[in-house]
Every structure is written in C-alpha cells, then in structure tokens.
Amino acid sequence: MNEEEVKVTMIGSAYVGKTSLILRFINNEFSSETDVTIHIGCYAKNLELGEPVKVNIFDTAGTERFQSLAPIYFRGSHAVLFVYDICSEDSFNQLAKIWVPQLANVCDLEKMPVFIVGNKTDQLEENNISGKISKVSPGQVTDLATKIRAIQFETSAKTGHNVNKLFVESSRKALEYKKTIDLNKNTNSLMLNSYRSSSCC
Numbered sequence: 001m002n003e004e005e006v007k008v009t010m011i012g013s014a015y016v017g018k019t020s021l022i023l024r025f026i027n028n029e030f031s032s033e034t035d036v037t038i039h040i041g042c043y044a045k046n047l048e049l050g051e052p053v054k055v056n057i058f059d060t061a062g063t064e065r066f067q068s069l070a071p072i073y074f075r076g077s078h079a080v081l082f083v084y085d086i087c088s089e090d091s092f093n094q095l096a097k098i099w100v101p102q103l104a105n106v107c108d109l110e111k112m113p114v115f116i117v118g119n120k121t122d123q124l125e126e127n128n129i130s131g132k133i134s135k136v137s138p139g140q141v142t143d144l145a146t147k148i149r150a151i152q153f154e155t156s157a158k159t160g161h162n163v164n165k166l167f168v169e170s171s172r173k174a175l176e177y178k179k180t181i182d183l184n185k186n187t188n189s190l191m192l193n194s195y196r197s198s199s200c201c
C-alpha cells in the first residue's frame with residue numbers, strides 16, 4: 001500500500017513567521033535573519049500518525065503580488081494554516097480581509113481543516129515585561145475562528161512553543177480530511193461504473 005501524503009499550506013502576511021515555523025518544525029532551528037520568501041517553497045517531513053504519513057508543507061509569500069496566485073496554491077490543500085503576528089493588528093486584519101475570503105472562493109471552508117495561528121508569543125512576554133500589550137485582541141481572533149470553524153493556536157518559532165503540536169495536529173486533521181475526499185471519490189466512481197454497466201449501449 002502506498003504511503004499517505006498530505007498537503008498543508010501556510011498563508012499570511014510577510015514577516016509573520018511562516019518560514020520560521022516550518023524551519024523550527026523540520027530542523028528544530030531558528031534564525032532572526034530569514035530570507036523573505038519570494039515565491040513558494042515546499043518542505044516535507046515524515047510523521048507517524050497511527051500510520052506513516054508524508055506531510056508536504058507549502059510555504060507561500062505574503063506579498064501583494066502573490067495574492068492573485070493564492071487560489072492556485074490553495075487547491076489540493078488538505079489543511080490551511082493562517083498565520084499572523086500577535087503584535088501586529090495589520091497582519092491579523094489581512095487574514096480576515098484578504099486571505100480568508102480568497103480561500104473561501106476556492107475551498108469548502110465547512111469541510112477543510114483551517115487553523116488560525118498567532119505567532120511570536122515570545123514577543124508578547126517580552127512586551128508585557130516592558131509594559132506593552134498585544135495589539136490583536138483575543139476576542140477578534142475568536143470571532144474569526146468561530147466564523148470559519150478554525151482551530152486557534154498560539155506559537156513561537158523562536159522558543160518552539162506549540163510548534164510541534166501545531167503541525168502534528170494540522171497533519172492529523174489533513175489526513176482525516178484527505179480520507180473523506182478519497183472515500184467520496186471512490187464512492188462516486190463506483191456509482192459511475194455501476195451506472196455505465198447497467199446502461200448498456
């Protein structure tokens with residue numbers, strides 16, 4: 001039997017830490033000087049989720065130029081991670097106003113596993129110590145998560161907080177979703193075959 005493969009896609013504005021989250025997960029490393037992702041990158045990791053699964057993680061560029069291409073990358077995804085920076089209200093607003101509607105155009109948000117990921121929690125701790133607070137209110141995030149039935153996560157690529165948990169959980173959900181799609185495909189082709197064999201020409 002072939003090994004299962006799933007596609008998980010990361011979306012969000014530039015600098016929120018998408019590439020850093022992936023590199024923390026894949027190589028357990030963090031750099032404060034990452035290169036800006038210009039096009040799209042694909043990383044893979046094998047996980048044991050009750051069965052061996054190859055997880056393909058697609059890293060995208062959060063630039064305006066990329067926005068028109070987004071639907072192409074969303075297609076075929078089994079889970080989508082919407083990432084924002086917990087200290088940047090703009091990055092959260094872009095999720096709500098740009099990326100979520102883009103995804104809704106091409107994917108069935110009722111069924112597709114979606115995660116909303118507030119990254120850079122380490123900064124919040126540092127800011128709290130120096131008297132500043134997060135610019136994105138938890139209420140805003142919960143409202144959006146409820147609206148699109150998303151699972152909420154808070155992470156830090158810098159400290160590694162919740163990073164493994166995020167990718168394991170999203171890969172597990174992606175696998176469940178893929179299996180329902182495969183099952184539907186098989187059922188449809190069985191129905192088509194039985195229709196063909198019963199409607200002889």
Ligand SMILES: Nc1nc2c(ncn2[C@@H]2O[C@H](COP(=O)(O)OP(=O)(O)O)[C@@H](O)[C@H]2O)c(=O)[nH]1
Binds near residue numbers: 017035037062156158
């Ligand atoms: N403090 C902190 N900085 C982070 C974190 N994740 C990413 N960064 C930094 O934020 C900048 C942008 O990260 P990058 O992964 O390139 O963002 P991307 O454009 O979304 O892929 C880099 O300087 C990273 O080192 C984090 O969890 N905490």
Ligand SMILES: [Mg+2]
Binds near residue numbers: 018019020036
């Ligand atoms: Mg990047």
